[in-house]
Amino acid sequence: MTTSHPKQGQIIYFSHGGGPLPLLGGTAHQLMVEFMKKLPSRLHRPEAILVISAHWEETQATVLGAKNPPLFYDYYGFPAEAYTIEYPAPGNPSLAEKVTVLLEQAGISAAIDCERGFDHGVFIPLKLMYPEADIPALQLSLVKGLDPSGHLALGRALRALKQENILVIGSGFSFHNLQAFDWQGAGAPDPHNDAFQDWLIDTCTGDYSQPDREQRMVEWQLAPGARYCHPREEHLMPLHTCLAMAAGPATKIFDDYILGKRSVAFQW
Secondary structure (H helix, E strand, O other): OOOOOOOOOEEEEEEOOOOOHHHOOOOOOHHHHHHHHHHHHHOOOOOEEEEEEEEEEEOOEEEEOOOOOOEOOOOOOOOHHHHOOOOOOOOOHHHHHHHHHHHHHOOOOEEEEOOOOEOHHHHHHHHHHOOOOOOOEEEEEEEOOOOHHHHHHHHHHOHHHHHOOEEEEEEEOOOOOOOOOOOOOOOOOOHHHHHHHHHHHHHHHOOOOHHHHHHHHHOHHHOOOHHHHOOOHHHOHHHHHHHHHHOOOOEEEEEEEEOOEEEEEEEO
16 A cells, blocks of 8 residues: 655746736737646646735735635726636635744734735736636735845745645746836847846756855845846745745746746746
8 A cells, every 4th residue: 555645835936927918818928828827737736825926015924814805906007808807716714824823933923814805916827827716825915115034034934834735826027127028028138137037047046055045035136137127126025935935946947038028937
């Protein structure tokens, strides 16, 4: 008789595209859409999904605890169909409670919000990955101020979740300069973007000790092209949390163009 081993947690950071556009067609997100639709084939099916979204910031780390979260259409100026998207995945209040306990045990102030819905950093990629919406999901907010050390600390506090069959997703964008995107998706050579994406790949996948890897992320603004790629860093902070939670080197799983700009994704 063979004994089956419990499935372990999985961690991913990816670039989730511009608002609802990945679901509205067009070529600017074609490569990203294809990647996300195929992504579950790289994974074992999780029992729950925890998303750290770039689109939620609170004064303290806050977990979405609703039993049946609505959708929060946190974008404007798109066609009417963008406001009728549905993703009726159930929440997971018990996991929300567990996350807050782990954070508080690590000395991090935490709260549960039972009212807020899934923002587009959650429902856009999950609708591509798991369109049946049958896996319980919840969110963890960023913390206002966007301190890199603080977001690494969030990840360290949640390492115990790796022992459970939970998919943790850092939903951001490795390039997020709204003025520089090519909304038609054509793209052009961009050495400053290339330099920063290469730095991220080296930092996340390279042969560094975990303390050195985390220190590089603390000092991310010193990387070439850093502030060009991230005038504001909310789309990078989910990577900090994932990298610290994983406590080891990542595998690069996407390196291509979204909205005309090179963007990357990692899996641990």
